[in-house]
Amino acid sequence: MADSAETRKLVYLVTGGCGFLGEHVVRMLLQREPRLYELRVFDLHLGPWLEELKTGPVQVTAIQGDVTQAHEVAAAVAGAHVVIHTAGLVDVFGRASPETIYEVNVQGTKNVIEACVQTGTRFLVYTSSMEVVGPNIKGHPFYRGNEDTPYEAIHRHPYPCSKAQAERLVLEANGRKVHGGLALVTCALRPTGIYGEGHQIMRDFYHQGLRLGGRLFRAIPASVEHSRVYVGNVAWMHVLVAQELEQRAALMGGQVYFCYDESPFKSYEDFNMEFLGPCGLRLGGTRPPGAHRLGRGPALNALLEWLLRPLLLYAPLLNPYTLAVANTTFTVSTDKAQRHFGYKPLFSWEDSRTRTIRWVQAVEGSAP
Ligand SMILES: NC(=O)c1ccc[n+]([C@@H]2O[C@H](COP(=O)([O-])OP(=O)(O)OC[C@H]3O[C@@H](n4cnc5c(N)ncnc54)[C@H](O)[C@@H]3O)[C@@H](O)[C@H]2O)c1
Numbered sequence: 001m002a003d004s005a006e007t008r009k010l011v012y013l014v015t016g017g018c019g020f021l022g023e024h025v026v027r028m029l030l031q032r033e034p035r036l037y038e039l040r041v042f043d044l045h046l047g048p049w050l051e052e053l054k055t056g057p058v059q060v061t062a063i064q065g066d067v068t069q070a071h072e073v074a075a076a077v078a079g080a081h082v083v084i085h086t087a088g089l090v091d092v093f094g095r096a097s098p099e100t101i102y103e104v105n106v107q108g109t110k111n112v113i114e115a116c117v118q119t120g121t122r123f124l125v126y127t128s129s130m131e132v133v134g135p136n137i138k139g140h141p142f143y144r145g146n147e148d149t150p151y152e153a154i155h156r157h158p159y160p161c162s163k164a165q166a167e168r169l170v171l172e173a174n175g176r177k178v179h180g181g182l183a184l185v186t187c188a189l190r191p192t193g194i195y196g197e198g199h200q201i202m203r204d205f206y207h208q209g210l211r212l213g214g215r216l217f218r219a220i221p222a223s224v225e226h227s228r229v230y231v232g233n234v235a236w237m238h239v240l241v242a243q244e245l246e247q248r249a250a251l252m253g254g255q256v257y258f259c260y261d262e263s264p265f266k267s268y269e270d271f272n273m274e275f276l277g278p279c280g281l282r283l284g285g286t287r288p289p290g291a292h293r294l295g296r297g298p299a300l301n302a303l304l305e306w307l308l309r310p311l312l313l314y315a316p317l318l319n320p321y322t323l324a325v326a327n328t329t330f331t332v333s334t335d336k337a338q339r340h341f342g343y344k345p346l347f348s349w350e351d352s353r354t355r356t357i358r359w360v361q362a363v364e365g366s367a368p
């Protein structure tokens, strides 16, 4: 591909560009968007790795900013052709208050939309989530579903509620007139559980297993299936959407797409073992029996403690919400992204697995 000043004309902004997904989107844009002239990376916390990107042909501009501050967002958006809005507060563990989650995920997204409208930016790609659909509070399975599969999307937890509200705002903004009179074109991508290099929960499970002498304990039934998607493919889908939105505005504007690839459907724990297994961990036992199955006896307390140990070990990750999500089948099977904009996963399952294993091996010994 020619690399001349003439072909490099576009300014992209990635919000949340220093997060787990955001970093992969940033790196993917630099590799796969030959029209890129300037790449603005906007985040509350800037990563030191950005420095090494500043020596290439693309101008990489690091912007430390907060999506909840409308003026900061407007200043970052002004003059950008495309905004990829990945910034979000991903909290299903009760660390942040519901108000903060709404402020970042909903108000932050409103600020991004209004900034596009005010400054004349026409293309907005939003990172939504499968959680906008489910699993719902009734624990209904979603089995090999697609974007049109009927499902009762009812939530109470602030994270999925905020993502659903933000997604609706983005889709409703499609077609709004931006400064200069042209129409805003928006679309939303819904990743399932993302994995790959930089995945904090995978790192936590790995360190947990090391602390337990190389063992993890099964806490959810192996029969519950989850869709997972490799971070490189999620990033690739964002880049492709951003590239195709202008040409295919009528088809893609206002649409939602699940993010999918060839990763196998498995239980959350069995899937993690695809990477943690080759790094020396073992997953022990069948599902832990409930207390009701225990007989009475002098060793009851010790036995109970031993049986509940796996659950107590996972304590920071476990609450009624995460348990319900982990215990409910949610699998996606769709080709909408392929039909609408020619998406094919850039990384095969084998590549995704190998890359993730290499990354886990590299975190070995690093502080949790
Ligand atoms: N991780 C997953 O499995 C998953 C699945 C589906 C969707 N998503 C969505 O993908 C997006 C990225 O998630 P992630 O897993 O990379 O999370 P992450 O926490 O690693 O990244 C989010 C980034 O947003 C930044 N951010 C948070 N609040 C901000 C604010 N007020 N202003 C500016 N930046 C702010 C953070 O600093 C961080 O760098 C989120 O919108 C999330 O909802 C994630």
Ligand SMILES: CC(C)CCC[C@@H](C)[C@H]1CC[C@H]2[C@@H]3[C@H](O)C=C4C[C@@H](O)CC[C@]4(C)[C@H]3CC[C@]12C
Pocket (backbone or CB within 6 Å): 090, 092, 128, 129, 130, 131, 192, 193, 194, 201, 219, 220, 268, 269, 314, 317, 318, 321, 322, 323, 325, 326
């Ligand atoms: C019982 C323990 C052994 C396992 C607990 C795992 C639990 C923390 C995991 C299971 C499913 C995970 C969620 C799922 O992959 C999808 C998403 C969507 C995304 O938008 C944000 C992250 C989230 C909610 C994952 C969080 C961690 C969960 C609940």
